[in-house]
Amino acid sequence: MLNVxxxxxxxxxxxxxxxxxxxxxxxxxxxxxxxGHSRGMFRVxxxxxxxxxxxxxxxxxxxxxxxxxxxxxxDEVRTxxxxxxxxFPVANIRWVExxxxxxxxxxxxxxxxxxxxGPPNEAALRDYVTKLHELHQIDWRAKEIPFARxxxxxxxxxxxxxxxxxxxxxxxxxLPEPLLEEAATWLKRNAPxxxxxxxVHGDPGPLNFIHDGDHVQAFTDWEFSHIGExxxxxxxxGGMRGRGVMEPPQWREYIAEVTGHVITxxxxxxxDVFNQxxxxxxxxxxxxxxxxxxxxxxxxxxxxxxxKLSMINHLSxxxxxxxxxxxx
Amino acid sequence: MPEPKRPTVDEVLAGALHTIENQLLPNLEDTWARAAASQxxxxxxxxxxxIASDEHVDVQVEEVEAVVANLVRDHPGLEAVLEGxxxxxxxxxxxxxxxxxxxxxxxxxxxxxxxxxxxxxxxIVQQAADNLAETSTMLMxxxxxPRRVER
Numbered sequence: 408m409l410n411v412x413x414x415x416x417x418x419x420x421x422x423x424x425x426x427x428x429x430x431x432x433x434x435x436x437x438x439x440x441x442x443g444h445s446r447g448m449f450r451v452x453x454x455x456x457x458x459x460x461x462x463x464x465x466x467x468x469x470x471x472x473x474x475x476x477x478x479x480x481x482d483e484v485r486t487x488x489x490x491x492x493x494x495f496p497v498a499n500i501r502w503v504e505x506x507x508x509x510x511x512x513x514x515x516x517x518x519x520x521x522x523x524x525g526p527p528n529e530a531a532l533r534d535y536v537t538k539l540h541e542l543h544q545i546d547w548r549a550k551e552i553p554f555a556r557x558x559x560x561x562x563x564x565x566x567x568x569x570x571x572x573x574x575x576x577x578x579x580x581x582l583p584e585p586l587l588e589e590a591a592t593w594l595k596r597n598a599p600x601x602x603x604x605x606x607v608h609g610d611p612g613p614l615n616f617i618h619d620g621d622h623v624q625a626f627t628d629w630e631f632s633h634i635g636e637x638x639x640x641x642x643x644x645g646g647m648r649g650r651g652v653m654e655p656p657q658w659r660e661y662i663a664e665v666t667g668h669v670i671t672x673x674x675x676x677x678x679d680v681f682n683q684x685x686x687x688x689x690x691x692x693x694x695x696x697x698x699x700x701x702x703x704x705x706x707x708x709x710x711x712x713x714x715k716l717s718m719i720n721h722l723s724x725x726x727x728x729x730x731x732x733x734x735x
Numbered sequence: 736m737p738e739p740k741r742p743t744v745d746e747v748l749a750g751a752l753h754t755i756e757n758q759l760l761p762n763l764e765d766t767w768a769r770a771a772a773s774q775x776x777x778x779x780x781x782x783x784x785x786i787a788s789d790e791h792v793d794v795q796v797e798e799v800e801a802v803v804a805n806l807v808r809d810h811p812g813l814e815a816v817l818e819g820x821x822x823x824x825x826x827x828x829x830x831x832x833x834x835x836x837x838x839x840x841x842x843x844x845x846x847x848x849x850x851x852x853x854x855x856x857x858x859i860v861q862q863a864a865d866n867l868a869e870t871s872t873m874l875m876x877x878x879x880x881p882r883r884v885e886r
Contacts, residue, residue: 439767588834705774709873716867
């Protein structure tokens with residue numbers, strides 16, 4: 408776990424080596440960005456002199472946390488750079504560091520994007536949903552985004568993602584979770600037939616985009632992105648992350664109104680289970696990170712137990728309904 | 736009944752909770768620090784609950800073992816599903832076997848699959864619900880909003 412007081416002079420030394428300063432870079436107290444748990448996020452305010460002129464610049468520091476959610480800096484950076492090159496609103500990554508000697512863990516630094524990741528206004532929300540729809544229309548084959556896994560046919564994407572998240576769960580668990588193992592099989596056997604292969608952000612919704620006024624400035628948190636079915640994104644937004652904005656039935660209508668993309672009730676239920684499964688598996692990693700002491704902060708304990716279990720409770724209810732005799 | 740050393744673990748935890756809530760939180764300005772303090776209270780409340788009840792999974796494991804044994808007795812064909820399921824611990828083996836049986840029953844309309852759904856699944860669902868209830872103090876505190884101390 409990053410000790411911000413220890414890291415501050417190290418970040419200053421790092422920036423001194425990277426920026427064209429006359430006499431080194433000074434860094435103010437690191438400001439923890441109070442969103443997200445997958446990575447440590449900090450605002451870094453740097454000042455230095457260059458050519459006799461005083462320069463002040465801010466960066467966003469994104470720090471790995473001991474395997475949280477089974478994701479890594481390299482994959483995220485590759486995706487973000489490819490998406491930015493494709494013209495999508497993504498922060499500019501300045502530096503990536505894998506040498507643990509710098510601050511003890513891999514990290515990358517981005518140019519600071521002005522704006523808010525808090526509740527958006529109606530226009531910014533509409534802009535976000537429109538851009539997420541545009542993300543799903545991008546010709547990802549032409550962009551050659553270097554994903555670790557590229558499915559050959561749509562059903563492969565479902566199996567790849569189910570296996571990916573099951574691996575993360577198995578890495579983090581203390582004991583097998585029978586309801587997650589059941590869900591993995593259920594998801595593979597009940598996959599919809601009308602699947603597509605598109606770019607999938609994987610973690611879309613409020614807090615994971617920066618907006619300024621009526622417009623989206625940047626999509627953030629790309630570590631779950633992959634090639635798959637766009638309804639995974641819509642249900643992550645409408646069934647999970649976006650619930651503080653409106654309830655799922657309203658999201659379903661809103662998505663259809665803004666994008667023209669209609670999601671059937673059956674597809675909604677399936678991708679709801681999928682995302683609860685994904686979330687529960689990812690959250691299991693926090694349990695390992697907590698009990699090994701890699702990050703003994705209390706949010707890790709909560710994510711790895713109660714939050715995970717609330718998702719298992721949700722998905723097992725839907726799967727249980729699918730077993731009920733017709734008419735019940 | 737054995738006499739406990741004083742202060743007891745529960746008394747220490749109760750004191751820590753009181754201190755965080757009434758002495759630390761009112762003086763914390765930073766949003767992340769406030770959320771962490773609230774989450775810490777959730778874990779301490781969980782710790783109080785667990786030391787007052789049962790810190791072990793043995794009861795749940797025994798319950799699963801009994802249901803699995805009954806299923807295999809009534810449906811000997813299920814032995815093949817459980818082959819090679821032995822884990823490093825008794826608890827791991829029981830939950831691995833339950834996992835395999837639930838997965839075996841997905842999309843399966845046989846009598847043994849019906850039995851798995853009728854006899855094993857409700858037990859596993861109830862245990863998950865019990866575990867959620869036991870850890871729910873952490874969920875309540877997760878958003879970082881303390882109960883009584885508001886700025």
